[in-house]
Amino acid sequence: MRHIVSLLMENEAGALSRVAGLFSARGYNIESLTVAPTEDPTLSRMTIVTSGSDDVIEQIIKQLNKLVDVVKVLDLNDGKFIERELMLVKVKATGAFREEMKRMCDIFRGRIIDVADGTFTIELTGSGHKLDAFIEGLDNAAILETVRTGASGIGRGDRILKV
């Protein structure tokens, strides 16, 4: 099953490689991994999207907790949560494509953030499924380039991951 694991870690050189190294060394899946400093600059927050049986997920959580740089770990799937991902898509915007792209962007509540003679760059935020649906909805020939951040997640309501 797909799980989203959030963690807080010391914002130190090499901390990211410890997490990435753990996943490769133990053969765990990583669908995506995002990391950036938090409002407290000594801490980084990471969101890892992984998948595995309950036993594997339990081991992943335990192994992450064991890393000396990791301060707190939360399996977001243990409760209600929200996930969002950002995608930038550069598409062809010539002839009929120009109006079609504008329309698709509106339907998915994206924003065109760069306009050039023959291209648009569209910014779209949402769950991974929504971003997938947008890509599927586009004419494949129109897609010039895509870049996705990977999911970020946060618990709903009172579920707070903080030191």
Place this chain on the structure above:
Amino acid sequence: MAETTHPHQITGAEIVIRCLEQENVKFVFGYPGGAVLHIYDAIYKQGHFKHILVRHEQAAVHAADAFSRATGEVGVALVTSGPGATNAITGIATAYMDSIPLVVISGQVPVPAIGLDAFQEVDMVGVTRPCVKHNFLVKDVKDIATTLKKAFYIAKTGRPGPVVVDIPKDITAHLADFVYPESVEMRSYNPVTKGHSGQIKKAVKLLLEAKRPMVYTGGGLVLGDASELLVKLVKALGVPVTNTLMGLGGYPSTDKQFLGMLGMHGTYEANMAMQDCDVLLAVGARFDDRVIGNTDHFYSKDRTIIHVDIDPSSISKRVKVHVPIVGDVKSVLAEMNELVALEKPTQSPALKAWWTQIESWRGKLCLDYNNSNGLIKPQYVIEKLWEVTKGDAYVTSDVGQHQMWAAQYYKFDKPRRWINSGGLGTMGVGLPYAMGCQFADPTAQVACVTGEGSIQMNIQELSTCKQYSLPIKVILLNNRYLGMVRQWQEFFYENRYSESYMDSLPDFVKLAESYGHVGMQITKPEDVEGALKEAFDMKSRFVFMDFITDQKENVFPMIPNGKGLSEMILAEDL
């Protein structure tokens, strides 16, 4: 412009020395080189600890590791950058797999040169990351003291393990005030010590009500110094007990409640009791593949498992447990003992029947071997070693058949006496391990049980043994084969002995003598005991004993790879 210096400031190298002093380090095992020259200069000027010069960095880490295994203290090794650092890796990985607390200090190229492919540069923090508990790169002289304080703290607390501290050369020349922190506060590292009382109560109730109870303990019990508490618990409950390869000595081997080692080469009675018990108490052990074998086969019988371990990730990793107790084995066993004492248990008819069953398994005499054919049997050498040393030696081993025979036939009654590489299975540890033990206990009898394959993997340390006059006794079980490889080839590869013959062996007697040691070759069974006595009587000499043993002897019992605990091959089956 001249740098203004504070009168109390000292160099980074001197700070390193002062930190080791504050940690009360007695021995540093190491090898000098460019990046650690400042540190070696500071070592020259100090008088607190003794530096032991090895002949290869791998041996420095193994010796520090054995020093820790024998004493319980943190072992310390010092190596230079680049090849010095990479040579240390096998030692570090060996300690990591067996959870041995080490601080390994490695030199690094100067900070401005890092990343420029400088001479003798290697990314030590990157290279060691998968085989350390934690590691640090120190980039400011002011951080040396706090980093080393943290390194020692992390190495020895929680589930212990090796910690690498990589220090660039320029940092060891920079000046700073020396302040050693009194304590360590880390928000990200707070190992649990006390087990959950409710779970402990539940565990004790299960053990008291068990019809076929069994206790299984591993290296964690030895590391946690909880042997006495284990003996008390096992005696009070009247239950059978087994130790893993790493756990030998955790419970006295000569006691009648001890069923011997379990696992791939464990005894018939220990493995059968593991399989058939209804309540299993596991303490500081991790149900690994060499112990439990096939987990599906293990699950084919119902039993309730209680697992005490300081590392939550060791619990339910390979085998699902029912009563997990995360905590320090010492504190948990102490609490269990208190609860058991309140109950004053007496032997139930069910437990009596269980012992009858166990005695019938024991009656198989699975460790009996045929000792009549004129060739030296390796098992016989170990039995005689046990007799001659009165069961009180530190026994180190390398990896292979000889390791299993030493584990099976030397009856360890005390913890921290059996020193071997259980997890990583590192050939070549035996001799440096013996060095670490001899430094830890200079007047003790130290025997290195080895094979002619393994001993050649760190044979250069004969020179270190000469330099420090270490009276180690090498017990070489020389069968002219990589015995364990040959055994598997005989059983599973239709006798195709691919590259397992050890040809072109040196004359070990002359080799030992060339280093100024005593060399002996023993070829007849009737000479074994006398030679051992003669060797151990030479209390101040290093003696290399080359026992020419039966080439085709195999280790039994044996659970073939992938099979279950009760699917052993016994010597009598063949």
